[in-house]
Amino acid sequence: MLKPEDNELLCRVGPGTPMGELFRRFWIPAMIPEELPGPDCDPVRLRLLGENLIAFRDTEGRIGILDELCPHRRASLYFGRNEECGIRCVYHGWKFDVDGNCTEMPNERPETDFKHKVRTKTYSAAEWGGYIWVYMGPAERKPPLPEFEWALLPPEHRWQKKWLYNANYMQGFEGEIDTCHTTFLHRTDDYSALSPGLAAASANWQKDGMPTLDVRDTDYGYFYGSQRDLGDQGYNWRVTQWVLPSNSIIPHPKYPISSRAYIPIDDENTFVFGTSYNPEAPMTQEERDYLETGLGAAPRTIPGSYVPITNKSNEYGLDRAVQRQGSATGMPGINNQDRAIVESMGPIVDRENEHLGTSDVAIIAARRKLIQMAKDLAAGKEPDMPLDPALFGVRAIDVTTRIPDLDTVVETYSEKLRLPAA
Ligand code: FES
Numbered sequence: 001m002l003k004p005e006d007n008e009l010l011c012r013v014g015p016g017t018p019m020g021e022l023f024r025r026f027w028i029p030a031m032i033p034e035e036l037p038g039p040d041c042d043p044v045r046l047r048l049l050g051e052n053l054i055a056f057r058d059t060e061g062r063i064g065i066l067d068e069l070c071p072h073r074r075a076s077l078y079f080g081r082n083e084e085c086g087i088r089c090v091y092h093g094w095k096f097d098v099d100g101n102c103t104e105m106p107n108e109r110p111e112t113d114f115k116h117k118v119r120t121k122t123y124s125a126a127e128w129g130g131y132i133w134v135y136m137g138p139a140e141r142k143p144p145l146p147e148f149e150w151a152l153l154p155p156e157h158r159w160q161k162k163w164l165y166n167a168n169y170m171q172g173f174e175g176e177i178d179t180c181h182t183t184f185l186h187r188t189d190d191y192s193a194l195s196p197g198l199a200a201a202s203a204n205w206q207k208d209g210m211p212t213l214d215v216r217d218t219d220y221g222y223f224y225g226s227q228r229d230l231g232d233q234g235y236n237w238r239v240t241q242w243v244l245p246s247n248s249i250i251p252h253p254k255y256p257i258s259s260r261a262y263i264p265i266d267d268e269n270t271f272v273f274g275t276s277y278n279p280e281a282p283m284t285q286e287e288r289d290y291l292e293t294g295l296g297a298a299p300r301t302i303p304g305s306y307v308p309i310t311n312k313s314n315e316y317g318l319d320r321a322v323q324r325q326g327s328a329t330g331m332p333g334i335n336n337q338d339r340a341i342v343e344s345m346g347p348i349v350d351r352e353n354e355h356l357g358t359s360d361v362a363i364i365a366a367r368r369k370l371i372q373m374a375k376d377l378a379a380g381k382e383p384d385m386p387l388d389p390a391l392f393g394v395r396a397i398d399v400t401t402r403i404p405d406l407d408t409v410v411e412t413y414s415e416k417l418r419l420p421a422a
């Protein structure tokens with residue numbers, strides 16, 4: 001359980017909140033490049049960490065992330081004209097460039113023009129690793145872009161998708177660091193629709209539903225090893241990575257690896273940026289086709305939006321007849337099952353009434369660390385982690401071996417795990 005005040009601290013991410021400030025020390029993925037297809041494209045509304053913004057690409061192709069509301073009389077720049085290196089508010093014609101400077105004030109005569117005194121709020125943006133990233137923190141703390149393994153690979157090695165969760169970021173993220181639920185929530189009597197990696201993982205999950213978890217704190221977050229007893233075959237070890245503030249790297253016995261970022265739109269809504277990647281080879285067409293089905297760890301979305309096709313309005317595709325026959329949920333798709341359960345808790349789960357067990361130790365550790373870091377920052381202690389881009393480059397592994405302890409697993413597979421030097 002968590003005291004209500006700690007739950008508030010964990011979940012609230014708007015401007016001025018301790019957790020919101022912590023998120024504002026990181027570059028965060030915010031859009032996919034297709035949302036801003038080219039110079040002078042249509043402006044797009046962007047809500048991030050509880051702030052309403054406008055994104056556009058100017059005539060030179062530079063990305064602008066501006067306060068949605070015009071600093072004159074607060075009209076929405078969403079209705080603005082994107083023209084000649086700036087966005088023009090259509091109410092009285094004030095124009096702003098990607099750096100937030102007011103470059104024209106056509107409703108004032110030259111002697112009363114005060115455009116040089118007007119700036120609008122703007123944030124830095126960068127294209128990196130297949131996403132558009134935004135940095136919303138203080139300029140003097142702006143870090144280098146995070147060197148996730150997939151961000152450094154050629155685009156052919158990865159498949160990426162953005163989708164909506166109607167719940168707080170941490171609620172969704174706690175599913176990522178909860179290996180135990182896979183045995184139960186994702187159980188079915190037919191794994192043939194899954195990718196080879198997920199099907200192989202699922203077979204292990206069914207053999208032992210009481211994994212032992214061992215968490216190791218690190219500079220970048222933590223990793224934990226979950227040990228499942230497979231009898232004669234030895235142990236299945238999954239080493240899952242939590243990379244600050246809300247990134248998971250989830251292993252499977254076969255590539256691709258899944259990396260997901262849970263990015264708060266606001267306190268009650270989240271965009272997930274999911275990257276499936278193969279560090280050793282380009283993704284095959286077959287792998288891409290499978291990921292597009294929505295049966296795996298990313299859903300299909302309604303064309304032209306990021307809303308999953310199966311969602312609360314259609315009970316996530318629940319079919320009670322299917323549920324009776326051997327599927328735990330009667331719902332199609334791994335992420336769909338995850339999302340149904342996460343959203344079923346309400347937008348911000350009441351953690352005061354939980355009863356946590358040993359299978360929840362990784363969740364407890366992540367909450368503690370995030371709350372402590374947010375408190376530290378509020379007390380003036382800045383996090384160092386975002387400033388070291390190499391710390392983001394760790395990998396997760398899923399191996400079956402006779403090794404009985406996590407330390408030896410880590411030592412044996414240290415190269416594959418890409419852990420930073422101690
Ligand atoms: S409100 Fe934008 S120019 Fe007046």
Ligand SMILES: [Fe+2]
Nearest residue numbers: 175182334338
């Ligand atoms: Fe899951």
